[in-house]
Amino acid sequence: MLLFAASRLLRAALTILFVMTFAFVVLRLSGDPALLIMSVDAPPEAIKAFRQAWGLDQPIWDQYLSYIAHAFTGDFGKSMRDGRPAMDLVMERVPATLAITLPALALKIGLGIPAGIYAALHRNSFADRLTMAVSVAGFTMPSFVLALLLVLVFAVNLGWLPASGADSPSHAILPIITLGAAGAAIMARFTRSAMLEVLGQPYIRAASAKGVEWRRVISHHALPNAAIPTVTIIGFMIGSLVAGAVVVESVFAWPGVGRLLVSAVANRDLAVVQAILMVIAAWMVMANFTVDIAYGWLDPRVRGAAAGH
Amino acid sequence: MTLLEATDLRRHYKVRAGRGPFGAKATLRAVDGVSLKIEAGRTLGLVGESGCGKSTTGKLVLGLIAATAGTVRYAGNDMPPTGSAAWRALRPRMQMVYQDPLGALDRRLPVGVQIMEPLAIHGQASPAERRERAAEVMTAVGLQRHQFDRYPHELSGGQRQRVVLARALMTEPDLLVCDEPISALDVSIQAQVVNLLLDLQDRLGIAYLFISHDLRVVRQVSHEVAVMYLGRIVEQGEAESLFAQPTHPYTRALVSAIPVLGPRRERLLLQGDPPNPVDVPSGCAFHTRCPFAVATCRAEAPVLQPTADGRQVACHRADEPALQVAA
């Protein structure tokens, strides 16, 4: 188990390094950072000073190493917009993002998993068909369309909730519902198919044929086994929490990391973009790592399979 | 005339024996020093339990996979490196027949197109001539002309194997490597395909390397037989005498396991399974299952030695008359 965790940790570290390298390479490919960040008509001395300050006159390999070294300490330079350290700007937005994404995650799990289990246990019933129809909508409806529809109904027509901003807790309701609804649909679909798969297995039929009470078959045999694939999808959802909030935060003018990313991209504020890229990558990697460990804990076979052969 | 000669062929695979990314590396010796000769127009049977390296030997002989060591000479010339242009140009001379004909055929193409494919690959003949030749060969292997446009899944197992054979015969090869060609077929069809192979050899003078675990069939088709155990040949010789008087204890066990009609014979039963090929026993690889094993067998690996009746046997105790009686 320890070996398993260690090998996963190594992989996680590699991924982070990969993302950093990606950002570095893309940044260098995109042109002279001095010209990109300074205005085109900046005086040559200023550009030279900028290059020196950023070590751009060093060999590319040295630049890469110092970039990595800085990146590991969270130093991505200063935002070109307001001159503050990019990482600080990002970190102060994180709580706002978590304030809507965590309740949304709870909604996805709390709504999606029971709905999926119910649908699987009552296959082809009306409830099953309804769940599946809603989940197809969850796959195919872009979040900004759902968001605007909710605004149209609850903010514009009914006037119950505010359409955008972050002044009161009620402002968080529509973003949370938007994020949660689509995720719950996807969650329900996955849970249902995981359940159906498990219910079709011989050991379930054997257990019920042996006369084990059906309720017990479900709770002791079916659910634990269906949980394994479900954990993967939960992990993926946790990993993409921040990324998934980009569009929704923008629609509702919610002051989170996602909205910061959009404005940073629009302004080509590269330091901030890099900082966000790294925060999201670290978050994703941590989520994946946690899922891998949870997987090994849930399914003893994985430990051996991942470590051996 | 010697068509193909393989000398001291070895094929080793690196495998991970221990657990985890830092587990010990080990070597799997799938084929470990096999030498054999195939004479033009004759059949060499290759027998042994599954996992003994027979199929790997078949692929090595054709140059389908590169050997770790050893040489293959075809018609007096070295086999070109696998996949090279010279190697590809040599393919029309030697072909392979597979255990699973459905897997060996492209299920999206009519069998006729696939039968013509060797000629298309090697740019031989015009399309019209190819079609004519395909029709000829199909008749020769017992397929009907109208089956030209059929798809593999529309044919029976035996018919598919005939298609694979027809494809192999299109370029008039000198050598066919038949890797368990009948073991996936119904018993009733097996005899038909075996007879077809014998008939084709009579008419076309093709040499076969016939790989099988079925000793009765090997006995029926082979002129010479080689017995493999854990990547090595343990006994080799003329088919009739080898089956009539097997010398190596392993061969004797295999032969005595062939069901026969008539009075019960003394049977030499093998104990246990073949050892893990990653971890081959010291000395004679067979000593762990051999009822006649002595201390020498554990310490020293026997080499193939010619015996009095012109056979080759790798056994320390092959010369002891007492053992011959005991069988």
Next chain:
Amino acid sequence: MTVRDALPAPLPTSTPGTIARRVAHLPFAVSLATLWLALMVVIALGADFLLPYSITAFDLKARLAPPVLFGGAIAHPLGTDELGRDVFSRLIMSIRMSLLIAFFGTLIAATLGTALGILAAHFRRYVETVILMAIDFQASMPFMIIALSVLAFFGNTLPLFIGLMGFHSWERYARITRGLTLAANEQGYAAAVRQLGAGPGRIYGLHILPNIASTLIVSMTLTFPEIILLESGLSFLGLGVQPPLTSLGNMVGYGREYITRAPWIMLAPATVIVLTTLSISLLGDWLRDKLDPTLR
């Protein structure tokens, strides 16, 4: 070698007669989805002929005119926007743009992924290791974020944007192709044809690709709507297709400003997005069941 005599014949199961019979047996929802998609393709291809107005033509007398069914004039069947531009005309051009991007994006992703998958399976060793690492990396980052960073670093032009969309889900094709190619190379028809002396071009072009095509096509029905959603999301944020060009996402983004006064500006393209992605998903599900029961 001539191509003609090795040309794949049509599958025995898809002669014209059986196709007609199958169409008759199409589930109702799938028929509707097919009709809708056919309509979208016709609109995308014939946009120049269908356009009632130029998309930049102002009709200042009819600003924010409602659609026909909501009391508007027949002159602007889906109403007009703030500048009096015809929503119907803009919708047609947007459909063309969004489908164009999704089409080329899917094509690029499928081509790139399939090529890398074949390379990995053909060369094994280091080539395969590098490609597998790239697959892992691509799969471990949400593509939305990768796309946003690339747009931030490189700026935005239409060819770059389409190329970027082509990087979405290439790893899906690479994975599938590598797996199927490895299986075919290890045993079976590809090994058999190789043994006949065929070169890589023939093995991959005439045998492996046709055999895995159905799986790849089914995957394309997953990628296509995903790219539509991604493109419209980015365009909605103002980071995708740039004015004066317009796409479905752009229209929704623009319509969002007028959500109280003229919701039709936003509802028309939103409906098209949802119906189109839904149709392709339905069709894809159905195709998957028909063509490739092994996938998922």
